[in-house]
Structures are given as C-alpha cells and as structure tokens.
C-alpha cells in the first residue's frame with residue numbers, strides 16, 4: 001500500500017522561510033514546509049542539498065539563521081527558534097522521537113534501558129520506565145530481549161529498538177534520517193513497515209530523510225530538495 005494515511009491531519013510543524021549557513025556554506029536557502037499529523041513526509045535530494053539540516057532544524061536541534069519553525073504541541077503553538085536551549089531540549093525529549101541510521105543507542109545500556117531513557121528524562125521512575133520499555137519492546141517484536149546489550153543485536157533489531165525509543169514517550173513527530181540505509185533490503189522493508197505502523201498509523205507525523213525511491217514511495221508525501229531549497233512537494237498517489 002502506498003501513502004499509508006490520509007494527510008489532512010492538523011498541522012504540527014511548519015518551517016517558514018528558513019535559512020541556515022555553516023560558514024560560507026548555505027545549507028538551507030529559504031525553506032517553507034509544513035508537516036501534518038498522520039502523514040509521512042520523505043525528504044529526498046542529492047548529497048549535500050540540505051536534507052539532514054532541514055530535519056534537524058524542524059526538530060529544533062539546529063537553529064536557523066533566519067526564519068521560524070513553529071510547532072503545535074502540548075504547550076500550544078511555539079516558535080522553536082525563540083525557546084531557550086533547556087526548554088527546547090525538554091520539548092524534544094517529550095514530544096519528538098528520533099531514528100537515525102546508527103549511533104544513537106547507548107552501547108553501555110541494555111535494550112530496555114535504551115528505550116527507557118526518554119521516560120527517565122521526563123522524570124518517570126526507573127522501575128516504571130523499564131516496565132513501559134519492556135511493553136514497547138514486545139510491541140516492536142523484540143519481547144524477551146530487554147537485557148540484551150546493543151552490541152549483541154543485529155542491525156535490524158537495533159533499529160527496532162530505536163523505533164521503540166522514538167515512540168515510548170508518545171512523541172507526536174518522529175524524525176528519521178536514513179533509518180534503513182544500513183540494512184539489507186528484506187530487513188529494511190520490515191523496519192520501514194514497523195516505522196510506518198508505529199507513527200502515521202498512530203496519528204503521529206513521520207519526517208524521513210532517505211536516498212531510496214522505493215522507501216520514499218511508501219510515504220504519503222515526498223519533498224525533493226536541491227541546493228538548500230525544496231523544489232517539489234507532492235502527495236504520493238499510487
């Protein structure tokens with residue numbers, strides 16, 4: 001099935017005329033883009049065109065040089081650019097989830113502890129957080145692996161844990177940067193299916209950077225970038 005959910009949900013995120021430079025490198029050159037609840041947005045384009053910078057800007061990880069990023073969340077509509085670092089970090093931990101190609105899981109923690117981290121950041125007691133993490137691991141098909149160290153898992157299992165961690169605190173937006181890039185095609189398909197099932201089908205928004213057309217076509221919308229600009233933004237219809 002293509003375009004897993006209708007995309008007429010409420011607007012959760014909006015970048016307006018966003019510019020971002022790193023020194024002399026203009027990574028974003030006036031991007032305006034909205035993201036709605038229950039939609040999956042694939043961000044595509046050639047290497048270096050600004051995809052990851054856009055994702056990180058929408059997520060409030062990177063601050064733009066100009067423009068606004070508004071987010072409609074638990075505290076109402078807020079411009080992420082104007083929040084102080086601590087407030088923005090707390091909002092990210094509470095309302096956003098992240099699935100990256102690799103590297104965000106903590107090797108020194110086991111599977112359940114990794115999933116529990118956002119809950120503990122959000123001040124849930126460790127025992128309640130670990131119990132909730134165990135439920136999430138079962139939901140993503142990894143029941144019984146709670147005590148397994150990250151280094152003892154396959155790439156596909158590690159991405160399932162990353163997905164569990166991304167949604168454990170009821171994130172309303174999940175950001176994924178090449179989430180299947182390091183996986184073989186069969187495992188990648190399973191992980192993508194899980195990512196879509198645990199986000200858009202739960203009325204979350206998914207914003208995903210990918211180089212893979214077949215992955216993008218499973219999303220409900222594709223934004224294509226070139227030289228720091230969005231050059232096309234279309235619904236996936238078939």
Ligand SMILES: Nc1ncnc2c1ncn2[C@@H]1O[C@H](COP(=O)(O)OP(=O)(O)OP(=O)(O)O)[C@@H](O)[C@H]1O
Nearest residue numbers: 022025026027045046047048049050051052053054
């Ligand atoms: N921290 C940084 N410092 C300096 N330049 C950076 C930094 N991050 C990104 N850039 C530059 O900004 C531009 C956009 O980078 P970005 O990572 O957003 O592109 P991308 O489309 O995600 O690329 P890729 O597909 O290769 O991951 C590139 O020219 C890159 O070299």
